[in-house]
Amino acid sequence: MQMEKLLLFLLLFFSSILLSPADYTRPDHFFINCGSKANSSRSDGRTFIGDLIYPGGSLSFTKQRSSVITNSQTSDVLYQTARIFKQQSSYKFDIDTAGIYLVRLHFFNSTDVSTAVFYVSTDRVSQLKNFTIPRSSTNDSNSPLIDEFLLNIPQGKFSIYFTPQGSSFAFINALEVFLAPENFIPDKAPTPTNKKYTGILSNALQTIYRINVGGETITPETDTLWRTWKPDDEFLYNPNTGKSASTSGLPKYNGEVTNYIAPAPVYQTARRMNTDGGSNFSNISNIMTWSFSVSKNSSHFVRVHFCDIVGTSVGSIIFILYLNGIDPQKVDSYEISGDLLTPFYLDFVVDSDESGVMNIYLVPSEDSPEVLMTYLNGVEIMEIIGELNVVIEPDKSKKTVFLVVGPVGGLLVCVLAVGLFIFLKKRKRRSVETSVWSPFNVHGGGSSNSKGTDRTINVFRFPNLNLGLRMPFTEIQSATNNFDEKLQIGKGGFGNVYIGKFKNGSKAAVKRGQPRSSQGLSEFHTEIMILSKIRHRHLVSLIGYCDERSEMILVYELMKNGTLRDHLYKTNLPCLPWKQRLQICIDAARGLHYLHKECAGGIIHRDIKSTNILLDENLIAKVADFGLSKSVPMDQTDVSTGIKGTFGYLDPEYFNTHQLTEKSDVYSFGVVLLEVLCARPAIISGDPQLPMEQVNLAEWGLLCHRKGLLETIVDPSIKGQINPNSLRIFAETVKKCLLEDGANRPSMDKVLWDLEYALHLQQTAVYREPHEDSTIDATFGLRLVNVQRLPSLSLQIEKDDMPILRDSTTDEAFPSASEFFHN
Ligand SMILES: *[C@@H]1O[C@H](CO)[C@@H](O)[C@H](O)[C@H]1NC(C)=O
Ligand SMILES: *[C@@H]1O[C@H](CO)[C@@H](O)[C@H](O)[C@H]1NC(C)=O
Ligand SMILES: *[C@@H]1O[C@H](CO)[C@@H](O)[C@H](O)[C@H]1NC(C)=O
Ligand SMILES: *[C@@H]1O[C@H](CO)[C@@H](O)[C@H](O)[C@H]1NC(C)=O
Ligand SMILES: *[C@@H]1O[C@H](CO)[C@@H](O)[C@H](O)[C@H]1NC(C)=O
Ligand SMILES: *[C@@H]1O[C@H](CO)[C@@H](O)[C@H](O)[C@H]1NC(C)=O
Ligand SMILES: *[C@@H]1O[C@H](CO)[C@@H](O)[C@H](O)[C@H]1NC(C)=O
Secondary structure, three states: OHHHHHHHHHHHHHHHHHHOHHHOOOOOOOEEEOOOOOOEEOOOOOEEEEHHHOHHHOEEEOOOOEEEEEOOOOOOHHHHEEEEEOOOEEEEEEEOOOEEEEEEEEEOOOOOOOOOEEEEEEOOOOOOEEEEOOOOOOOOOOOOEEEEEEEEEOOEEEEEEEEEOOOOOEEEOEEEEEEOOOOOOOOEEEEOOOEEEEOHHHOEEEEEEEEEOOOOOEOOOOOOOOOOEEEOOOOEOOHHHEEEEEOOOOOOOEOOEOOOOOOHHHHHEEEEEOOOOOOOOOOHHHOEEEEEEOOOOOEEEEEEEEOOOOOOOOOOOEEEEEEOOOOOEEEEHHHHHOOOOOOEEEEEEEEOOOOOEEEEEEEEOOOOOOOOOOEEOEEEEEEEEOOOOOEEEEOOOOOOOOOOOOOOHHHHHHHHHHHHHHHHHHHHHHHHHHHHHHHHOOOOOOHHHHOOOHHHHHHHOOOOOOHHHEOOHHHHHHHOOOOOHHHEEEEEOOEEEEEEEOOOOOEEEEEEEOOOOHHHHHHHHHHHHHHHHOOOOOEOOEEEEEOOOOOOEEEEEOOOOOEOHHHOOOOOOOOOOHHHHHHHHHHHHHHHHHHHHHOOOOEEOOOOOHHHEEEOOOOOEEEOOOOOOEEOOOOOOOEOOOOEEEOOOOOHHHHHHOEOOHHHHHHHHHHHHHHHHHOOOOEOOOOOOOOHHHHEHHHHHHHHHHOOOHHHHOOOOOHHHOOHHHHHHHHHHHHHHOOOOHHHOOOHHHHHHHHHHHHHHHHHOOOOOOOOOOOOOHHHHHHHHHOOOOOOHHHHHOOOOOOEEEOOOOOOEOOOEOOOOOO
8 A cells, every 4th residue: 555655656756757847958959951061050059950961860851853052142051051842842850759849940032042932831731831932021131031830749750841833942941840848838728708729739830929028039049949039019009008127037937837938038028008197097098009910810829928027016916918809818917926026828819800910908907906007028929720620619627617517418508509609709790899909900901000099099998898799780780670679578777678689590688778878888888897807607698799879788698587586476487496596596696706706806796686686598597787886995995976776685784884895795695585585575665554664675584583483474385395404594694694784794605605505404404403503603693683774765765865776676677687777
């Protein structure tokens, strides 16, 4: 036994040694000086060996009918000779270690070769490159053209083929084929809409850009893999938005980021947001944008490098990275790297559209604890060539992903269908995005003079709006048959909700706001900003939006089973059993917990109620309607100006103090729990027979609980099925959620835990002594006597004080129920 453990330990120990990228040493082969008997020693320490004298037989090439030309226009031995092929020919290499290889082809222009037209291929990638001397590549006739590819090469023979086109010929001056460090390029990377692109390594990557942002050119002499990194100046859209930053401190490489990923100078320099005019996330001058021209309609592997050399304390800078259709990425160096001066990078697979432009832009985040600041250290863009064996699938590894594989088979199918729909929409929508971003098309079509048009400013007024989700009005119009009444499924103060049938057959809920009011507009934008930042299985996701003309339209995933309230009372729908109700509460609690804790620094929903909890076809619950949501204030004494929320669910503490915390949501959630238990509205109004203390469910519920009579108000149709222990835990949870003092209310994870426990007790129905599973602690229990009167109907009359209070008794619309466009 001990022996086995020791062996296992040794095995792990050695395999970790073997796999450690730090163990990588740069290979000394293959570096080839083509068409030559001479070695060329480089200043970067390598020797390019003449192909005619290559030792050891590990290299061969088609010598017959190839010829050699010499060029005296350069003093560089490496480029004084080229091998010329008049018909398809190849260089063959003996590969002893399978892995990712860097393959570089050097071409040097001269009178003799300037007319060559040919293509280069390998065994697995048939068209690596169609080669002609580019017309305007460089002024400097003394610099070679170097094309770099990354290829996954198996052990054995590896060939690079040169095939002349027509009566032309092919040529090559020098070749590099060498092994990259382990895990240099991943096989998978996130791609738009929380998907993962798998199969990067089955294809070839061609390096298009390698940029040392904010720094100087890095030459092969300095780089750890003989790469060249260029400065970013020509790509930075507006030079005034950024300043260079540098440090003499050495980057703290750790884990998977080694100096082979990028050398120290990349991380020691950065471009940081220019804050001379003050820093402000809504100021366009604070948004750095880089624009790269790339091949049209093709996939690119993009790696962005970061290293916080700008912040003065750990974790002080948080910002959002936008990159052609990728979901906005929160960049929080503390979360990712844990320290200042510690390099990290993010990989993506991004498609270019017909404009052939790739934009990267950085927006300071409102979540940033100290300073509004953004920075970037490096960018690499590689085109994916070949597109073999590519799988694009939901990204299961991501914490924030909403496409979690559920236990129900049918659910998975439905979820994938929704995912595919979103993905297709995204692809389609790109054309829209392009038109919005056209001012940034600095390299395409000579539009570089149109910098800073009104349109751009317009876009940036709400910089966090996800442009990738924008939909053309015409598309929505046709999906809803021009807002046909027959497709209407809901109506509310904000306008109407329709089922939209989109061209690909998918359905979604289309919520059309009434013509713009400034208040409605801000909530419209809040909803887009919040929903486009988050994806969670228990939060209703936004599929698109339209703000063309004066429209305010939101398109959501369709929740077939409507609101939770629809299933509780005033309904003909079948009664939900207790277990199912618990599960729904658990789902919603998960969504809310995510919102509070995991999501972009914390978001307070502010309008939790049974009509904002929606059910899909499998009765999976999701929280909806983020129009009133707010980021958690950093400063807890933040006094919000207007009280917002829905009457009957509104936290009395918040009402009295105007201090908003996530505990206000916990209170509202407590009211929802009572609603679920008792199947009655939060407020019953207009019934003169009803005793005053019964009007407000929260008050009534607490009163009954105190008197030990809670069972008497439980929904009669489920009374018989509730396990007493399950009920007890549930009731205690409700009581804690409704505590007068927000600080004493549990956080959502605690609520979630209690609800799961209540479900567990219901399922196992094991009898326990009452004290055993009490989740309430003594202090809580004793303080309960003092429950405060909640704002009841009589208070509502002071309309000036609470302009946005909603009356929970109005019948609200399916699917996203409440009106967030208040008029
Ligand atoms: C070229 O370099 C190789 C390896 O460094 C060496 O073995 C060989 O002798 C050199 N040949 C000449 C002609 O310098
Ligand atoms: C290539 O070299 C030829 C001859 O030196 C020259 O006429 C031509 O302009 C060069 N092409 C480029 C793109 O530099
Ligand atoms: C290269 O040219 C050939 C023939 O003109 C064409 O079939 C092929 O698609 C081209 N490959 C690339 C990568 O452009
Ligand atoms: C190319 O040459 C022109 C004219 O000599 C010069 O103005 C320009 O800066 C050069 N461009 C590069 C990239 O060297
Ligand atoms: C935005 O920033 C620029 C420069 O950074 C500054 O000149 C300008 O006054 C700022 N505008 C606003 C509205 O704050
Ligand atoms: C940011 O700018 C907006 C308008 O451009 C202004 O209303 C707001 O007060 C500014 N905020 C800060 C913190 O400067
Ligand atoms: C790119 O895709 C669009 C839409 O699919 C198509 O109309 C266009 O011709 C394509 N462009 C290129 C250069 O392939």
